[in-house]
Amino acid sequence: MNLRRRFTRTLPLAPAVVLILLFLAGPIAYCVYIAFTDLQLTGQAHASFVGFANFRHAFEDDAFLNAVWLTLVFTVLSSLVGQNTLGLALAALMKRASKPVRTLTGGIVVTAWVLPEVVAGFLLYAFFRREGTLNAILGLLHLPRENWLFTLPVLAVSFANVWRGTAFSMLVYSAALDEIPSEISEAAEVDGAGGWRRMWHITLPMIRRSIGTNLMLNTLQTLSVFGLIWVMTRGGPGNKSQTLPLFMYEQAFQNSMIGYGTAVALLLLLVGSLFSVVYLRLLRTEV
């Protein structure tokens, strides 16, 4: 009887479980399987199981190592340094700003975030290209012009990602800053603590959890950026802005090596989880 009750109680969950198994766990399991085969889109009669060959190949492949390095540079520059700090700074400044300034700034920043990735990519391509807006401005100021997408591709796409993704951090930090009771800052101010001191000793420790969450979400999002870079540089010139998602695409769909591409995808998943573990640890130690 007890068993029957439990069964009728859990029955409504079954469809959800089936859906998750079918559409989420299923494809992931299939991906893991494919990563251990030499499956190709075309050009082979039968795929066979190759064990860890795809992973070994990846670590011997200069193009893969280059992509890993660029992914790290891109993530650190645009997510850790760019989006995160700029978002915090904007949130802190906006807290003191007048209402019209706050609405205007917030509006502009959020617009960049709401734009589809591809549209944002085209806008920034137009901004950085040789005949683009940035060079027009530099020309007016009599500063040297540069073909930015060619000479500094990683910097250009990192800037684009900062431009697009800062709004998210700003919103997270605005919410976090609002949570700080004003008595504490006021008390510190009365005790003679300056702006920087209050930031360092009161604000940052109190929003530590938000920092951790924000860093994690930012990083995961940045690791998977594809459209933005594809539109702006296609990973070039050469492989100079080819991050892991672009490398993966090239291997799987242009070179039709689905097995290898999938193995790289799993490695990217690994990089993402490494970052997550680090952030989770940081969060735990201090609180």
Add this chain to the structure above:
Amino acid sequence: MRPTAAALVALTLAAATLTACGNGSSSSPNTLKVSYKQSTDNSVKVMDTYLAGIKKEFEKKYPGKKVQFVPIKAPDSEYYTKLQQMLRSPRTAPDLVYEDTFLINSDITSGYLKPLDPYLATWPDWSRFIDTAKAAARGQDGKTYGVPDGTDTRGLWFDKRVFRAAGLPPHWQPKNWDDILAAARTIKQRVPGVTPLNVYTGKPAGEGATMQGFEMLLYGTGDGKTDPLYDSGSKKWVAGSQGFKDSLRFVENVYKEKLGPDVSDALDPNFNTTVRGELIPRGKVGIDLDGSWLPQDWLPGSGHAWPDWSRQMGLAYMPTQAGQAPGKVSMSGGWTWAVPAKAGNPDLAFDFIKTMQTEANAKKWYIANSGISVREDVAKDPSYATAQPGIKFFTDLVSATHYRPAYPAYPRVSTAIQEAMEGVTTGDTSVEKAASAYDSTLKDVTGGQVVQR
């Protein structure tokens, strides 16, 4: 709660049915399913109109049979992917498909296509097709898997306005590589603000860099007969050839001497559109190593119509390296009609090919498509040769043209070539280094199937 759960159950069942059972419709013996690539530009209906006419003719000729079109609307690379997925299963495989020669050998190796030799043996029109075009759809097993419906060729486009300003002859025909470089140097000296010589290069230009750029050079080295990329005797890829280094050296010269476009422009992924649509019509390019399809961009309604092009632009064939026989070189690609291995009605499919390839229908197609004929009878027809300026020039090149060794490893070999080109274009890599990097990548992507020459 309950209604949601019920809805979820229904959804799950629906999903399970959809994924497990596909469309389930087996093919009828009287219906021929034909898949082709539909233009992503809604205003371009050339293929659709042509096929609709053939369908009418076919259904009249074979009473009781029906033709059903299964068009795929996608850019090239996605078309291949979609088609390859359809060919995997008898449920989704059409009876006839449109295959790019670029990937046909990959699909043959995958076992997606049916050999057509029994049909071709009893089809008199097959002898009208030129040999190089026949070879384009031949598998490594020697069997033929597709009927080509046209091709393209490549050569040197030059701007007579620029040539006049530089004091070069209006009927120009270089005899070897040095002649080309010499003309480019003259233009550089005498006509500032113009790109003397455009050669596509690097990974951003993709297959355009390999085919319009590098292979137009490489296939003009050596004896002009043996394939410099692939040795069909030993079925191995060629490494370490002198021709490869010479071709790289040519590219290096073009960019080092600043005869070509600015390097950062040349490596812009959209540069070919800029060249065809803007730079050439504005008289900003002296010589352009490019394909037969250029005038398509200058037709009325194209956005940059240029009716005057045939008076301003001259055409010269690409010479071999030192002018050695056969003197000229061209590369060709193109599409073929092929029958999937899992097709339900292969006999009917071949009948449809025959209807498309009557001499009259073939001619209609070439003219509508501004394609280059691979049939001798059509090529000789004056109404085809005069349909568009330049068509005779590019058709004559078919006799000197080469098809790529489009075997399964080719796309990766092509990428390796683009990387080697890019290295010497930017000046980051020496010719020797780029060539040896190519050799080692070649070994890697072909699974060691490499021969030193």
